[in-house]
Amino acid sequence: MFETSSEKPAPVRVVTEAIKEYLDRLGPIWIEGEISELNERSGGMAFMRLRDTSADMSLSVMCYKTVLASVQPLPPNARVVIHAKASWYTKSGTLTMSAKEIRQVGVGELLARLEELKNLLAAEGLFSADRKVALPRLPKKIGLICGRNTDAMKDVVENGRRRWPAVEFEIREVAVQGSAAVVEVSQALAELEAMADVDVIIITRGGGSFEDLLPFSDESLVRLAGSCLTPIVSAIGHEKDSPLLDLVADYRASTPTDAAKRVVPDIAQEIADIQAIRARLLRKVTSAVDFEFSTISHLIARPVMKDPMVIVSSRSEVIATARDRARRTFAAIIDSEKRELKQVRAHLRSLSPQSTLDRGYAVATLSDGQIARDSKKIEQGATLHIRLAKGALQATVEKRVD
DSSP states (O other): OOOOOSSSOOOHHHHHHHHHHHHHTSOOEEEEEEEEEEEEOTTSEEEEEEEOSSSSOEEEEEEEHHHHHTTOSOOTTOEEEEEEEEEEETTTTEEEEEEEEEEEOOHHHHHHHHHHHHHHHHHTTTTOGGGOOOOOSSOSEEEEEEOTTOHHHHHHHHHHHHHOTTOEEEEEEOOOSSTTHHHHHHHHHHHHHHOTTOOEEEEEOOOOOTTTTGGGGOHHHHHHHHHOSSOEEEEOSOTTOOOHHHHHSSEEOSSHHHHHHHHSOOHHHHHHHHHHHHHHHHHHHHHHHHHHHHHHHHHHHSHHHHOTHHHHHHHHHHHHHHHHHHHHHHHHHHHHHHHHHHHHHHHHHHHOHHHHHHTTOOEEEOTTSOBOOOGGGSOTTOEEEEEOSSSEEEEEOOOOOO
16 A cells, blocks of 8 residues: 655546555445336446435446346335445546346345344344333324325324314324435434424334335344333334334334324313212212211111210219218218218317316426426425416425325
8 A cells, every 4th residue: 555645645547546446346235225216228247326225325236138037027116235346547536336147136035134133133122011101191292204105104194183173283204115215214203202292103004015124123223112212102004014123113003094093092081081980989989978878877867866965864863862971971971081080189188288277186396397207306495387178387306195
């Protein structure tokens, strides 16, 4: 490889010849794609444009008519596998693949590939029921991916608005078949997934041949749908059509009309359900109120409720009897205590020194306050203090009488 700089640039011829030399060293390769353009020119050559099945990319291919005749007639957008070698034309600076062999990919081979991809994705858990997201009860805005001005779009929109006039649609009209379908559908799905106000996404097409539905079995599109957090409803075809997108979607609708009915609730049915609930609730409340009224009526009908004072009057006799019994008991106790108190008082009085004095006795005490008990111990001339029942006397001992 040669080196270049702004001071020593390489001429165009050197660059193109270097590219041609590099490509000439490459051997032939097998390429798969869809034939989007085919032009058979005079001189025995045919030119075609080979598009990628998933991305918006293409290659220019040329071959002899005899090579092309081996697979003719080719349907539109035929999927083929070619054995070609890269050719670089130095004069125009263009790259063209020179095909030596062309093979059309048959339906059986496509089915085998889809089955292999299906098993691979299933093993990864992409179709698991645990990944399914429940559809919203009443979506405010519905994302719709559909073909441009198709009956499928009209079916979804008209049926949706007929069932719930206030529902809103965020519509993305894209190619739903051909080489551009995967890219445009994936881009529209990513846009709707990023919109926070879109509650559910419907992808619809309206049926078609097996080849027409192949974009909806593309691995990149299926994986993108599996990573979306917004619920996805697949309405690609009719009951017999089942691309891989149906398996990864949160709900598979058999038709676009079925998708609209499944996503959008019927306002008439909702009103009828609300009225039925209100009627059932009214019956429940009325029944509960009637039951309470009946209970109150039974309570009022009881004899005690006719004359509530009977409760007081019947108990007043019991209270009066108990009160009289209490009075008699307390009176007996008081009388007993009075008698006992009188006896104790009499006993105390009999033991009292004052009582002894009252009987005519006196108490003589010496000058030091001691009671005089023995006359022999009292000296003549001693002073005695004599206490009587009433009052006291002071005497002097003049004579001791033994």
